[in-house]
Amino acid sequence: MFDRLAAIETKYEELTGQLSDPEIIADQSRYAKLAKQHRDLEEIVEKFRQYRSLKEGIKETRQLLSDPEMAELAEEELLSLESRLQKCEEDLKLLLLPKDPNDEKNVFLEVRAGTGGDEATLFAAEILRMYTRYAERQGWRVQVIDVSQSSIGGIKEAVALIEGNRVYSKLKHESGVHRVQRVPQTEASGRIHTSAVTVAVLPEAEDVDVQIDEKDIRVDTFCSSGPGGQSVNTTYSAVRITHLPTGLVVSCQDEKSQIKNKAKAMRVLRSRLLEMEKQKQQEAISAERRSQVGSGDRSEKIRTYNFKENRVTDHRIGYTAHQLDLFMDGEIDDLIESLITYFQAEKLKEQVTMV
Secondary structure (H helix, E strand, C coil): CHHHHHHHHHHHHHHHHHCCCHHHHHCHHHHHHHHHHHHHHHHHHHHHHHHHHHHHHHHHHHHHHHCCCCHHHHHHHHHHHHHHHHHHHHHHHHHCCCCCCCCCCCEEEEEEECCCHHHHHHHHHHHHHHHHHHHHHHCCEEEEEEEEECCCCCEEEEEEEEECCCHHHHHHHHCEEEEEEECCCCCCCCCCEEEEEEEEEEECCCCCCCCCCHHHEEEEEECCECHHHCECCCCCCEEEEEECCCCEEEEECCCCCHHHHHHHHHHHHHHHHHHHHHHHHHHHHCCCCCCCCCCCCHHHEEEEEECCCCEEEECCCCEEECCHHHHCCCCCHHHHHHHHHHHHHHHHHHHHHHC
16 A cells, blocks of 8 residues: 555656646646646645654654653653554545546436425425535535426426536435425324435536437427416427437426527436446446435435434434434535545445455
């Protein structure tokens, strides 16, 4: 491991030198590429240097143990340094794990009402708002590019494009069935109901990831419509694209321009096709990964939102917090970070097992 870290540090230093070369600075394309490589290595190099510094500190502190006047202080300092060294080594192991190539990508967030009728559509709208608020806190940009509303103001299904720094890396563990337990607005007797919403997080596919032949798609145009079917656009600007080989259908109606709507719909289609291809590969390699959202049935839950107890529970990692009101307002950082840490640790275990 340490030979590999030393090689990474050498590469980092080479890149640092190259980035101050006037010839490279003049070539913006090359400079941007090298700057990204430099940024990608920076965290691991800093952590490695911290590790070496702690090792040196431990060595010097051990020498003080033989001094009667300094021994007690040295023992305390040694315990602290060794604890920090252990944590630093664990961090280095995680940083050396293979990177998910999609981590830097934008995502298409798809939210759909599952079992639970009208109550499920109301909860779907709240889940979409929760992710929108979280995205705003991260400084990301959110565009809802297609939405189908229910008659009571909920959402049957919605697709949103979220753009920003490392969006997929933060949201990729949100895919699955989200279950809600509460007294619905639609319930007169005051009984608690259980409903479900499915969430899918798809990394945005680039042109190089998925090539779509024009003869494989059918493009239909229609008038955009608002809640309750009210006409909000008298021109045929909304676009529906059908991918004939797979039967996938994508709609977009948030722009007034048909050209812009088609371009956005194609972005969604590419991402869905990429996800299909990814799932095929994963199923061929291992049966351990299930499809992202299952059937939308309550029993397939990854998370439960209990409004009576003001509680949210993620069943995959045993996480529970009694601040559901804040959670639904987008304050989900703690759970997001806990999921990232958990799945990184699982990857590390897999790597150790393989070795």
